[in-house]
Amino acid sequence: MDKVNVERQLLDPNAYPDKVDKVEHVETHISHIFLAGAYAYKIKKPLNLGFLDFSTLQKRKFFCEEEVRLNSRLSSDIYIDVVPIIYSNGRTLILDNQIDKQLDIIEYAVRMHRFDRKMELDTLLDQKDNNLWRDEWIDELASCVAEFHRNSAVASVESG
Incomplete structure (x- = not known):
């Protein structure tokens, strides 16, 4: 499954573990953020810019975990965890942290509590x-x- 397809499929409210009516997409130079219900899910783009390297799935997982660990020190009320994203039966799905080891993980996302964007x-x-x-x-x-x-x-x- 290519990255563009993952991003497109994450616009589907049915891709999320909780009931979601609408998904908003915010793109930064290194991430895609999906605002879905009460949560925000951030996936890292598969980039290697020299000063950061998100080029492999394992590196993106590591840096998602580091983001939660480091940023929780000042924003523990926002950062929750890192969740796997799988492709199953023709659909991309974000899972809660409980996963079957047999599933094919295609990406990882930082899960955060969503806040009012007017407060950015x-x-x-x-x-x-x-x-x-x-x-x-x-x-x-x-x-x-x-x-x-x-x-x-x-x-x-x-x-x-």
Whole structure:
């Protein structure tokens, strides 16, 4: 099954483990995100850009797991887990984490709780005159990031 077909099939609400009425697709330079019901599912594009390598299924699985592990430190209320995507009986399906080892996994997705896209920082900044924006958020964000770095372990030079 080619990648384009997987992406097209993930637009089908029946591809998801929960009841979904509509699926929205957001594309970034390295990912496809499918907004489906209460969840967002992010698959990594099979790319090797030198500074990142998602060229194989195993590498994409590893980096999905790393994304959940690393980003959960600051966004544990958003990141849930990594789920397999299979192709079965002519359909692409996202499974809950329980899988039969006999199934042919064709991709992995980061599963996240969905949030209101109006609350994305770039959207808020574009509409600073709206009632949602609070100037003090920048100071709060800076304090949160500074505290995170203050409490993080220092990596050795050898770690890359």
